[in-house]
Amino acid sequence: MIPIQYIIKATDVAVAAEQTQTALEAGLRWIHLSMPEASDAEVLPVAEVLRKMCSEHNATFIIEDHLEVVKAVKADGAFLSAADLPVGKARMELGEEFLLATTVHDMEDVRRWRRESADYLWLIPDPEADALIVYADTLRQMYEEDIPTPVCTVVSSFSAAAAQEILATGVRGLALNGPLAGLDLGA
Helix, strand or coil, X not given: CCCEEXXXXXXXXXXXXXXXXXXXXXXXXXXXXXXXXXXXXXXXXXXXXXXXXHHHCCCEEEEECCHHHHHHHCCCEEEECCCCCCHXXXXXXXCCCCEEEEEECCHHHHHHHHHCCCCEEEECCCCCCCHHHHHHHHHHHHHHCCCCCCEEEEECCCCHHHHHHHHCCCCCEEEECCCCCCCCCCC
16 A cells, blocks of 8 residues: 555544544545644644544554644654744654654755654655656665655645656655545555
8 A cells, every 4th residue: 555644634623533534444544633823722622533533543643833732642743844843842842752754845954854853754846846856866865875764745636656656766655635535545
């Protein structure tokens, strides 16, 4: 099966739970809650429900940015989207038991986040670049520089064939930022 992180953007508990249940029933085992504009108080009830659901399905649960909520619900980790929240600072606050990730755009970013101990990276190329070339070049440079950090990329939708083409570059997983309807996970 293609390794997929499913991004939940719903702010309503019932909608977020329904989307999570659909993803878990489809066999996905990595849920990412993204509510960057919400307060911790707004994120907490959604996170509590999703944490329980993920635990019941042995799925990894990641929360975007809200470190206090990550700790409160004992999520598996945090994705750091805010530029003012460096991985090193989050690592000091959360400790080693939580996964930490952030977005990178090029090798300079990769090197910086490696120094700060990110557990995995989302590689998001410039929209005008050929993404497959960026993935392949970045992963080749990471290999040459002995940087073993796993790399994912974000997609809005895909077919199994397109996903395999992306994964062939060395990308280790996909973060799906779109509907599950019609998702073709392939064999």
